[in-house]
Protein backbone atom coordinates (compact mmCIF):
# COMPACT_ATOMS: atom_id res chain seq x y z
CA UNK A 1 0.00 0.00 0.00
CA UNK A 2 1.38 3.48 -0.89
CA UNK A 3 1.76 6.17 1.78
CA UNK A 4 -1.22 8.08 0.30
CA UNK A 5 -3.38 4.91 0.44
CA UNK A 6 -2.28 4.15 4.02
CA UNK A 7 -3.13 7.66 5.15
CA UNK A 8 -6.55 7.60 3.43
CA UNK A 9 -7.25 4.24 5.10
CA UNK A 10 -6.61 5.55 8.64
CA UNK A 11 -10.17 6.11 9.85
CA UNK A 12 -11.48 6.75 13.38
CA UNK A 13 -11.64 3.53 15.48
CA UNK A 14 -14.99 1.72 15.55
CA UNK A 15 -16.86 1.80 18.85
CA UNK A 16 -16.04 -1.29 20.95
CA UNK A 17 -18.73 -3.98 20.77
CA UNK A 18 -17.94 -5.76 24.03
CA UNK A 19 -15.69 -8.63 22.93
CA UNK A 20 -12.45 -6.65 22.80
CA UNK A 21 -9.28 -6.57 24.87
CA UNK A 22 -7.73 -3.11 24.97
CA UNK A 23 -3.96 -2.53 24.99
CA UNK A 24 -2.62 1.00 25.50
CA UNK A 25 0.80 2.54 25.06
CA UNK A 26 1.77 5.24 27.59
CA UNK A 27 4.01 8.11 26.34
CA UNK A 28 2.38 9.95 23.45
CA UNK A 29 -0.86 7.97 23.92
CA UNK A 30 -1.99 8.45 27.54
CA UNK A 31 0.43 11.26 28.33
CA UNK A 32 1.67 14.09 26.09
CA UNK A 33 5.37 14.00 25.21
CA UNK A 34 7.41 15.99 27.77
CA UNK A 35 10.99 17.33 27.53
CA UNK A 36 12.42 14.57 29.76
CA UNK A 37 11.13 11.12 30.87
CA UNK A 38 11.08 12.20 34.53
CA UNK A 39 8.85 15.19 33.68
CA UNK A 40 5.90 12.85 33.16
CA UNK A 41 4.02 12.80 36.44
CA UNK A 42 0.72 11.64 37.88
CA UNK A 43 -2.56 12.73 36.29
CA UNK A 44 -5.24 11.63 38.74
CA UNK A 45 -8.21 12.25 36.40
CA UNK A 46 -6.58 10.23 33.61
CA UNK A 47 -5.73 7.44 36.06
CA UNK A 48 -9.32 7.30 37.38
CA UNK A 49 -10.54 7.08 33.80
CA UNK A 50 -8.17 4.15 33.17
CA UNK A 51 -9.45 2.34 36.26
CA UNK A 52 -13.07 2.90 35.13
CA UNK A 53 -12.26 1.71 31.59
CA UNK A 54 -10.65 -1.46 32.98
CA UNK A 55 -13.75 -2.07 35.10
CA UNK A 56 -16.06 -1.46 32.12
CA UNK A 57 -14.08 -4.00 30.06
CA UNK A 58 -14.14 -6.64 32.80
CA UNK A 59 -10.40 -6.18 33.44
CA UNK A 60 -9.46 -6.65 29.77
CA UNK A 61 -7.17 -3.61 29.68
CA UNK A 62 -3.37 -3.62 29.74
CA UNK A 63 -0.73 -0.92 29.37
CA UNK A 64 2.25 -1.88 27.19
CA UNK A 65 5.08 0.64 27.37
CA UNK A 66 8.78 1.15 26.75
CA UNK A 67 9.10 2.27 30.38
CA UNK A 68 9.76 -0.13 33.22
CA UNK A 69 6.80 -1.58 35.14
CA UNK A 70 7.89 0.40 38.24
CA UNK A 71 7.80 3.63 36.24
CA UNK A 72 4.40 2.77 34.69
CA UNK A 73 2.99 2.10 38.19
CA UNK A 74 4.41 5.43 39.42
CA UNK A 75 2.80 7.42 36.58
CA UNK A 76 -0.51 5.53 36.57
CA UNK A 77 -0.69 5.16 40.40
CA UNK A 78 -1.06 1.39 39.80
CA UNK A 79 -4.49 2.00 38.24
CA UNK A 80 -3.92 -0.84 35.75
CA UNK A 81 -3.13 -4.37 36.95
CA UNK A 82 -1.94 -5.90 33.65
CA UNK A 83 1.17 -4.14 32.35
CA UNK A 84 4.19 -4.86 30.17
CA UNK A 85 7.37 -2.79 30.37
CA UNK A 86 10.58 -2.24 28.38
CA UNK A 87 8.81 -2.82 25.03
CA UNK A 88 7.69 -6.33 26.08
CA UNK A 89 10.77 -7.49 28.02
CA UNK A 90 8.90 -7.51 31.33
CA UNK A 91 5.27 -8.29 32.06
CA UNK A 92 2.81 -8.52 34.93
CA UNK A 93 -0.36 -10.51 34.25
CA UNK A 94 -3.83 -9.37 35.36
CA UNK A 95 -3.48 -11.81 38.28
CA UNK A 96 -0.11 -10.38 39.33
CA UNK A 97 2.32 -13.01 37.95
CA UNK A 98 5.67 -11.42 36.89
CA UNK A 99 7.85 -12.33 33.90
CA UNK A 100 11.17 -10.69 32.99
CA UNK A 101 13.83 -11.27 30.34
CA UNK A 102 17.35 -11.76 31.76
CA UNK A 103 19.63 -8.71 31.66
CA UNK A 104 22.22 -9.00 28.84
CA UNK A 105 25.81 -8.65 30.22
CA UNK A 106 26.86 -6.24 27.41
CA UNK A 107 24.53 -3.58 28.82
CA UNK A 108 27.25 -2.55 31.33
CA UNK A 109 29.45 -1.53 28.39
CA UNK A 110 26.53 0.26 26.70
CA UNK A 111 25.69 2.22 29.86
CA UNK A 112 29.32 3.31 30.23
CA UNK A 113 29.62 4.39 26.56
CA UNK A 114 26.30 6.26 26.63
CA UNK A 115 27.31 8.02 29.88
CA UNK A 116 30.65 9.02 28.39
CA UNK A 117 28.95 10.68 25.40
CA UNK A 118 26.31 12.31 27.64
CA UNK A 119 28.98 13.74 29.97
CA UNK A 120 30.18 16.00 27.14
CA UNK A 121 26.73 16.97 25.84
CA UNK A 122 24.38 18.94 28.08
CA UNK A 123 20.82 17.78 27.38
CA UNK A 124 21.73 14.19 26.44
CA UNK A 125 20.13 11.83 28.96
CA UNK A 126 20.85 8.20 29.81
CA UNK A 127 17.89 6.17 31.07
CA UNK A 128 18.88 2.85 32.64
CA UNK A 129 15.98 0.40 32.62
CA UNK A 130 17.87 -2.73 33.64
CA UNK A 131 17.23 -4.96 30.62
CA UNK A 132 17.79 -1.98 28.33
CA UNK A 133 19.61 1.37 28.29
CA UNK A 134 18.25 4.39 26.42
CA UNK A 135 20.01 7.53 25.21
CA UNK A 136 17.61 10.49 24.91
CA UNK A 137 18.55 13.41 22.62
CA UNK A 138 15.34 15.55 22.77
CA UNK A 139 17.32 18.05 24.86
CA UNK A 140 20.39 17.90 22.58
CA UNK A 141 19.10 17.58 18.99
CA UNK A 142 22.55 18.36 17.53
CA UNK A 143 23.74 15.05 18.97
CA UNK A 144 21.12 12.92 17.18
CA UNK A 145 23.51 11.50 14.57
CA UNK A 146 26.26 10.81 17.09
CA UNK A 147 23.83 9.10 19.47
CA UNK A 148 22.38 6.90 16.72
CA UNK A 149 25.85 6.15 15.31
CA UNK A 150 27.16 5.06 18.71
CA UNK A 151 24.09 2.89 19.33
CA UNK A 152 24.45 1.22 15.90
CA UNK A 153 28.11 0.41 16.51
CA UNK A 154 27.32 -1.02 19.93
CA UNK A 155 24.44 -3.10 18.52
CA UNK A 156 26.75 -4.56 15.83
CA UNK A 157 29.42 -5.34 18.41
CA UNK A 158 27.21 -6.82 21.15
CA UNK A 159 24.18 -8.41 19.47
CA UNK A 160 21.84 -6.25 21.53
CA UNK A 161 18.61 -5.11 19.84
CA UNK A 162 18.56 -1.52 18.59
CA UNK A 163 15.28 0.22 19.33
CA UNK A 164 14.64 3.67 17.88
CA UNK A 165 11.94 5.90 19.35
CA UNK A 166 10.86 9.50 19.67
CA UNK A 167 14.16 11.42 20.10
CA UNK A 168 15.66 8.34 21.73
CA UNK A 169 17.80 5.40 20.77
CA UNK A 170 17.98 2.34 22.93
CA UNK A 171 19.81 -0.96 23.19
CA UNK A 172 17.88 -3.78 24.74
CA UNK A 173 18.26 -7.42 25.60
CA UNK A 174 17.00 -9.46 22.63
CA UNK A 175 13.58 -10.85 23.54
CA UNK A 176 9.85 -10.28 23.29
CA UNK A 177 8.51 -7.10 21.64
CA UNK A 178 5.18 -5.32 22.16
CA UNK A 179 3.43 -7.68 19.71
CA UNK A 180 4.67 -10.65 21.74
CA UNK A 181 3.40 -8.97 24.93
CA UNK A 182 -0.10 -8.63 23.41
CA UNK A 183 0.04 -12.32 22.36
CA UNK A 184 1.08 -13.36 25.89
CA UNK A 185 -1.81 -11.45 27.49
CA UNK A 186 -4.26 -12.98 24.97
CA UNK A 187 -3.21 -16.45 26.11
CA UNK A 188 -4.37 -15.71 29.68
CA UNK A 189 -7.51 -14.70 31.55
CA UNK A 190 -9.27 -12.30 31.30
CA UNK A 191 -7.97 -11.53 27.78
CA UNK A 192 -8.21 -15.02 26.20
CA UNK A 193 -10.60 -15.27 23.25
CA UNK A 194 -10.96 -11.49 22.84
CA UNK A 195 -10.39 -9.32 19.78
CA UNK A 196 -7.24 -7.26 20.46
CA UNK A 197 -7.20 -3.48 20.04
CA UNK A 198 -3.84 -1.70 20.41
CA UNK A 199 -3.49 2.09 20.69
CA UNK A 200 -0.03 3.69 20.34
CA UNK A 201 1.99 6.41 18.68
CA UNK A 202 5.60 5.33 18.38
CA UNK A 203 7.82 3.11 16.19
CA UNK A 204 7.96 0.52 18.97
CA UNK A 205 4.16 0.21 18.69
CA UNK A 206 4.36 -1.05 15.10
CA UNK A 207 5.11 -4.63 16.29
CA UNK A 208 1.84 -4.57 18.23
CA UNK A 209 -0.13 -2.96 15.39
CA UNK A 210 1.09 -5.67 13.00
CA UNK A 211 0.16 -8.42 15.48
CA UNK A 212 -3.37 -7.18 16.24
CA UNK A 213 -4.18 -6.46 12.59
CA UNK A 214 -3.00 -9.99 11.66
CA UNK A 215 -5.19 -11.39 14.44
CA UNK A 216 -8.39 -9.73 13.20
CA UNK A 217 -8.10 -6.89 15.71
CA UNK A 218 -7.58 -3.17 15.32
CA UNK A 219 -4.41 -1.04 15.52
CA UNK A 220 -5.00 2.63 16.36
CA UNK A 221 -2.22 5.10 15.56
CA UNK A 222 -2.12 8.23 17.73
CA UNK A 223 -0.83 11.45 16.12
CA UNK A 224 -0.19 12.55 12.55
CA UNK A 225 -0.80 9.99 9.79
CA UNK A 226 2.29 8.12 8.61
CA UNK A 227 3.21 4.78 7.12
CA UNK A 228 1.98 2.26 9.68
CA UNK A 229 0.58 -1.21 10.18
CA UNK A 230 -2.39 0.34 12.07
CA UNK A 231 -5.72 0.75 10.29
CA UNK A 232 -7.23 3.47 12.49
CA UNK A 233 -6.08 6.81 13.89
CA UNK A 234 -6.80 9.24 16.73
CA UNK A 235 -5.34 12.75 16.57
CA UNK A 236 -3.68 13.06 19.98
CA UNK A 237 -3.73 12.17 23.69
CA UNK A 238 -6.89 14.24 24.23
CA UNK A 239 -8.67 12.25 21.50
CA UNK A 240 -7.56 8.97 23.13
CA UNK A 241 -8.92 10.07 26.53
CA UNK A 242 -12.21 11.21 24.93
CA UNK A 243 -12.49 7.80 23.19
CA UNK A 244 -11.94 6.04 26.56
CA UNK A 245 -14.72 8.21 28.04
CA UNK A 246 -17.02 6.94 25.26
CA UNK A 247 -16.13 3.35 26.16
CA UNK A 248 -16.92 3.99 29.83
CA UNK A 249 -20.26 5.64 28.99
CA UNK A 250 -21.35 3.05 26.40
Ligand SMILES: O=P(O)(O)OC[C@H]1O[C@H](O[C@H]2O[C@H](CO)[C@@H](O)[C@H](O)[C@H]2O)[C@H](O)[C@@H](O)[C@@H]1O
Pocket residue numbers: 025026027028032033034035036037038040064065066067068127134136138165166167168202204
Ligand atom coordinates in the same frame (compact mmCIF):
# COMPACT_ATOMS: atom_id res chain seq x y z
O1 LIG B 1 6.12 2.82 24.84
P1 LIG B 1 5.90 4.18 25.43
O2 LIG B 1 5.01 4.18 26.63
O3 LIG B 1 5.45 5.19 24.40
O4 LIG B 1 7.33 4.65 25.94
C1 LIG B 1 8.32 5.05 25.00
C2 LIG B 1 9.43 5.74 25.72
O5 LIG B 1 8.81 6.76 26.50
C3 LIG B 1 9.68 7.59 27.27
O6 LIG B 1 10.43 8.43 26.41
C4 LIG B 1 9.61 9.24 25.56
O7 LIG B 1 8.77 10.08 26.37
C5 LIG B 1 9.49 11.09 27.17
C6 LIG B 1 8.47 11.83 27.99
O8 LIG B 1 7.41 12.31 27.20
C7 LIG B 1 10.26 12.00 26.22
O9 LIG B 1 10.98 12.97 26.97
C8 LIG B 1 11.22 11.16 25.37
O10 LIG B 1 11.87 11.99 24.42
C9 LIG B 1 10.46 10.06 24.62
O11 LIG B 1 11.35 9.21 23.90
C10 LIG B 1 10.55 6.75 28.16
O12 LIG B 1 11.51 7.55 28.79
C11 LIG B 1 11.22 5.62 27.40
O13 LIG B 1 11.86 4.75 28.34
C12 LIG B 1 10.18 4.81 26.64
O14 LIG B 1 10.82 3.77 25.90
